[in-house]
Amino acid sequence: MNQVGIDGHFFDLGGHSLLAVQLLSKINEWFGTSLSMAALFEDPTVAGLSVRLETGETKSALGVLLPLRSSGKKPPLFCIHPAGGLSWCYAGLMAQIEKDIPIYGIQARGIGTEDAMPRSIREMAIDYVKQIKQVQGQGPYRLLGWSLGGNVIQEMAAILGEAGETVSQLFIMDAYPRQYLPNHGQPTKEESLLGLLALAGFEPEHYEDVKELTMDEVIRILSQDGSALSS
Numbered sequence: 001m002n003q004v005g006i007d008g009h010f011f012d013l014g015g016h017s018l019l020a021v022q023l024l025s026k027i028n029e030w031f032g033t034s035l036s037m038a039a040l041f042e043d044p045t046v047a048g049l050s051v052r053l054e055t056g057e058t059k060s061a062l063g064v065l066l067p068l069r070s071s072g073k074k075p076p077l078f079c080i081h082p083a084g085g086l087s088w089c090y091a092g093l094m095a096q097i098e099k100d101i102p103i104y105g106i107q108a109r110g111i112g113t114e115d116a117m118p119r120s121i122r123e124m125a126i127d128y129v130k131q132i133k134q135v136q137g138q139g140p141y142r143l144l145g146w147s148l149g150g151n152v153i154q155e156m157a158a159i160l161g162e163a164g165e166t167v168s169q170l171f172i173m174d175a176y177p178r179q180y181l182p183n184h185g186q187p188t189k190e191e192s193l194l195g196l197l198a199l200a201g202f203e204p205e206h207y208e209d210v211k212e213l214t215m216d217e218v219i220r221i222l223s224q225d226g227s228a229l230s231s
Helices: 017-031 037-042 046-055 088-095 121-135 148-162 189-199 215-224
Strands: 065-069 077-080 103-106 141-146 167-173
Touching: 017 037, 017 046, 017 088, 037 046, 037 065, 065 088, 065 121, 077 088, 077 121, 077 148, 088 103, 103 121, 121 148, 141 148, 148 167, 189 215
Parallel strands: 077 103, 077 141, 141 167
Antiparallel strands: 065 103
8 A cells, every 4th residue: 555645635645625524623633723624725735734733823714715726827726616605625626637727716705704695696706706806816717616606607707808807718517507597597486496406306206295385395305305405
């Protein structure tokens, strides 16, 4: 079995966000510390984490701007959160994307602190454009969005275009352009609830006996199946 040295990169070695949670839990249990996920994203080696343990340096991994890899000379890739709001899921990209490309996650407001919440995708996109400009002042920009993030980056690209900026790459995963959705991307309440059930993997026969689809009924269906989406 190959040995892992103190400079071995956690994510290059196959680590991902779920394993990262387990690793940090063990580290904090053994050393009596409160090392955060952000520390592992920024210093994913034994050598790097040991320095943070000695200095007590730690940052929140719940902020809107999440540096997954801040080093690199090429334009960064900005990854917009899915419906859950966190961008930890993009950590695995560090092992797949060339090391000279920085990677940043953009996370929803209201997770780590009590922030004013956006009232539309447009407001969310305006806020996120401000966030990425803190890292990269001008384009061309690289944007990636999964699920809800796919719709958000479409709006971000439009806002950047209106400002005369260029988006060189736009990666949309598991999302659809808004013009192909009912009501041009403004679903009805029932369509939204059906979408939530579909996201959880439910087929129509699971709730065909439901007379009226309400949020309470959807939560009941999800809870019965033990789905994390019920929360």
